[in-house]
Amino acid sequence: MKFLVHIIFVMLLVAGLMSCKNNDNEPDLIRAGEMVRINGSEIIDLENSKPYICENYDELRALLGNAAPMNIDFDKNVIIIIKDIAYEGISDICAEVTYSDGYDVRVMVTLNYTDPVAAWCIGAVAPNIGSRITHLTIEYLH
DSSP, X not given: OHHHHHHXXXXXHHHHHHHXXXXXXXXXXXXXXXXXXXXXXXXXXXXXXXXEEEOSHHHHHHHHGGGOOOOBOTTTEEEEEEEEEESSEEEEEEEEEEESSSEEEEEEEEXXXXXXXXEEEEEEEEEOOSOOOEEEEEEEEO
């Protein structure tokens, strides 16, 4: 009986220590429907107004290098990378993704008059529907 009590105590101790694991260093997953702004010198090589669909970390890392957000669940999602240049300053960017025969991506860029030229790059996370077809609309709003 004493042996059984020791085993139970050790199991409870191990379970308690495992639950205290520090997850503060791991960012939350970006969920479908969310967008992330991407900064870095790597975006210079991307074509303007061209959507890039990344279905795994290797594709994302090859496209964006160290600027790639790594907290995406690629088992369920894809990330659609879009870069463009605004000829005025940017106060806000938002994106929405809908689905028809592929991904329909609508990006709305709200401009202000602070900067003469501003390059921007975003990643819109969407459920993986098994299509690489993308229709892109970019609207610049004042």
